[in-house]
Amino acid sequence: MAKKIVPNKTPMREQPPKERAKNYDEVPYGYSEKEAMQEASRCLQCKKPICIKGCPVEIDIPGFIRFIAEGNFRGAIEKLKEKNVLPAVCGRVCPQEDQCEKICVLAKKFEPVAIGRLERFAADWERAHGESSMPKIPRSTGKKVAIIGAGPGGLTVAGDMIMQGHAVTIFEALHKPGGVLVYGIPEFRLPKAIVYREVDYLIKCGVTLIVDFIVGKTATIDQLLEDFDAIYIGTGAGLPWFMNIPGENLNGVYSANEYLTRSNLMKAYLFPEYDTPIVRGKRVAVIGGGNVAMDCARTALRLGADEVHNVYRRSRKEMPAREEEIHHAKEEGIIFDILTLPVKYIGDKRDWVKEMECIKMKLGEPDASGRRRPVPIEGSNFITPIDTVVCAIGQSPNPLIPQTTSDLKIGKWGNIEVASETGKTSKKGCWAGGDVVRGGATVILAMGDGRVAATSMDEYLKTGVW
């Protein structure tokens, strides 16, 4: 007899919006064991599971979910860790609705299985109940791998390579590992203790982490190649884009990278206990419609803003941010000014931004991205008072390695060019992936790139064939 399907996901309890908008604690509480088992039992355990195809790192999704349904949580986390070194991170920040959950068979008629929430549950359960036994590390191959950047991509490659018996060293430019997981994603969405714990796990597996080491400057790729057999370049995001409109260099106008780095990595939200300051604006405008923009808007609120506007030139439908992020931002009171484009920032006598001039937009024909192109409505300009602006419209790849490495093919946006099926760059022994290749993408795509590169790198190290 076919079991009766519960049409909706088991809801996840959250901090109430009014309360959480004033603190940095994580917003969703996560599932209890009972809730997790209940949600896991919604999985149909398809014989040919298509959800796995939606996962860039090919987690055995029905496999780990079955363990949860049976109450074997240890089994679930071990199954997850076979393919994913960062389950606690991915369970929180992956866009599951565009990946595994999108193609879940249940989603044809009902809500899909809450795969992300279950992944998070299993990882959090392990954190609360003590780590599983360490995996067996194979005998050393004698090969040495250097990984540039301790972000999600680099950590994935590190995990995969150490499990193949290669010696792994990660070089990180900043003083903490984690890359965007630490400098970019706020504490209320991804507690940093979770990231550090996943990094510690890799270190326990034998990975060497060196911080404060800027590859391209402290040592170049060519210098590292004298000591290492293979290199993965995962240096991530680089310089922020601005719109090239008047007033963008006024005081009080931030890039998202700066705003988030100050708040997250440098803990400016705890100023003056921490030394790095941040402007605590009262009327803040965040420009852009992606996840980073949502993070900035919600950060501004927590820094004490009375009013935070998210200004986006297309409509709500075209917003690239995750549904969940938009929903959380809305609940917390972020005001969405859609179909609106800033054209100018106006400063006061002391060169601080005091007003923003915008123009209203309408949607025209679809553009190259398939989304309808926003077109300005003539004469619709208006001026609104504002004391802080955060520009979250994307960034170019990090320039340091492209600037300082010989024989590395660089694309017209400053990105490192790679063969997509292997992640190989034009330089022998060097692979790359994540934002330094893609421009601005997601954590899980960077991890997927890392997985592809690791497979190819392992083959190269074992066969010597480039």
Place this chain on the structure above:
Amino acid sequence: MYRVLKRELIVPNIHLLVVESDIIHKNAQAGEFVVVRADEKGERIPLNLIDWDKESVSMLFMEVGTSTSKLAALKSGDAIATLAGPLGKPTEIVEGKKIVCLGGCYGIGALYPVIRMFKEKKNYVTTIIEGRSDYLLYWQDRLKKYSDEFYEITRDGSKGFTGHVNDFLVDHIKEKGADLVYVQGCTYLTYLASQTTRPLNVKTIVGLNPIMVDATGMCGVCRVIVGGETKFGCVDGPEFDGHQVDWDTLLARRRIYLGEERYSLSFYECERYG
């Protein structure tokens, strides 16, 4: 953590800091900088690289706010939380030219590796150091070693030429000529020198000190407008053509956190001294 080998007061408010590092020297070049963070709660601040060898790097800094007060309180044997570098683009190497190098404040020390490089490249080096009074001038012997001519300027006349750099520079360049002027010091000095040499049409390279956070080409706070284009101090600089710099924007952006800096310093001093 990185061990402090030496912290020494050179002249009032200006300190030398020598920190253990066996790696930074390998690629270090004149004109580059390092990022330093005093402790786990500290800011990342850029400091000019003054000197380097197989065991250590040296920096000079002026004690003004919380971060530099924390550094000024270090003793040998203490440790700092972050030391990363070298960063930035090195000074462009020129050969066989007549170069006037000008430094004030911490910039006097910052000149040291650059004039050493200029001298090695067979340039004719004229070094000018500037201060309000003679007790603020330092390292004369070190700098003279790599200088063909050496001058001191004080505003109160206690040593050398009396006045400010603009008066001296104009006469000096008119009389002796220069292919290049190179300036290190506070934003006001680099600005003043650039304004002075502009009508004389002598290329002027200035070492700027915009605010930085990551200093590795990611956050974008150190943007400087040069020749109408947005450049980033940490990866395109920190040295730029002083005649192309938009000084108004730079001076304004240097002031963003003045209020917070004052507040932070009083908080730190309260915590430290009660």
